[in-house]
Amino acid sequence: xxxxxxxxxxxxxxxxxxxxxxxxxxxxxxxxxxxxxxxxxxxxxxxxxxxxxx
Ligand SMILES: [Zn+2]
Numbered sequence: 521x522x523x524x525x526x527x528x529x530x531x532x533x534x535x536x537x538x539x540x541x542x543x544x545x546x547x548x549x550x551x552x553x554x555x556x557x558x559x560x561x562x563x564x565x566x567x568x569x570x571x572x573x574x
């Protein structure tokens with residue numbers, strides 16, 4: 521059984537990069553910026569509702 525990996529551009533993928541010591545890829549960098557904005561607004565590190573990677 522394999523655990524489904526969250527795609528890049530999600531908080532889970534961002535943490536995966538970090539755990540592995542990898543730099544964030546493009547999708548994750550954008551997601552990270554959006555998460556940080558949301559974190560400042562709501563105190564929760566997550567993607568804002570309706571956020572899409574494109
Ligand atoms: Zn990534």
